[in-house]
Amino acid sequence: MRLALVSAAILVMVMGCTTGTDITTIPSVTAVVPKPANAADLTTPPTAAVQECGDKLASLRPPNPMPQPGAMPAGSTMERIVQRGKLIVGVDQNTYNVGFRDPFTGEIQGFDIDMARTIASALFGTPDAIQLRAITSDQRIPALKAGDVDIVVRTMSITCDRLVEVNFSAVYYEAQQQVLVRKNSGFTGIDALGGKRVCATKSSTSLRNIANAPSKPIGVSVSDWTDCLVMLQQGQVDAVSTDDVILAGMAAQDRYTEVVGPSLAAEPYGMAIPKANEDFVRFVNGVLEQVRANGTWAASYGRWLDELIPGPPPAPPVPRYKD
Secondary structure: OHHHHHHHHHHHHHHOOOOOOOOOOOOOOOOOOOOOOOOEEEEOOOOOOOOOOOOEEEOOOOOOOOOOOOOOOOHHHHHHHHHHHOOEEEEEEEEOOOEOOOOOOOOEEEEHHHHHHHHHHHHHHHOOOOEEEEOOOOHHHHHHHHOOOEEEEOEEOOHHHHHOOOEEOOOOOOEEEEEEEEEEOOOOOOHHHHOOOEEOOOOOHHHHHHEEEEOOOOEHHHHHHHHHHHHHHOOOOOOOEEHHHHHHHHHHHHHOEEEEEEEEEEEEEEOEEEEOOOHHHHHHHHHHHHHOOOOHHHHHHHHHHOOOOOOOOOOOOEEEEEE
């Protein structure tokens, strides 16, 4: 009985110290979602493109006959590469089924990687005499000019301004720039994105096309295409705009996104090679002739891109040559 009276007294004391106004509240906190590193709004228009350079898609004619693997012409760029023992290629590691790092094996693979390996095979007789060096879009030309890589095979569009700094092979893939948005967003293409934030990578033709769109979207630049997808998922941008094959890979990874609208621009891919190495340009074009003719191009497309790109598989691009 005495214990019960003591307990009741303590309860009264506690209740006496509490008033109706002494209510504990939990402050609301808005989570700040970090942006990918180096993401930035485009505040000034990209450098104007070089508008005239003749037929930009005409590359150097391949040699006839082609040298056999391991027996490159004396003093040639190809001989120097063979003597080194490996072909060094600048590639992507973030574009699904084009140039991406397999999460299970850690290996970089995809359509672009298949194309790069055909060049190694033509040089050495094996596709494994190769070093794949992952680079970002804005590292492509600097890596070539510094001699860090022999060739870049990385969804790189042939443009007149780029031809001032590097040489290109004949076209090996024909892409079209489109737009990726969240499903049910109501956006139907670039014309519906006036004043909205649209993501692309630095130094890409896509970013320039966004900045020049009549609807005046706000360009947002990032280092890698996966950064654009993350920003779209986090609501930090309203859309992503780049080549259809890249967007198709994003849509395959996120079923809540979709590709919309007509093409903004044609994006013909070439393999970029240092300006001084014209003999290597001709050699690479000879390799591309072989992969178009022997079914290698079609087999690689079927393996990596057929399920991503709607419609029947295309034929390999027809090359155009000069001298």
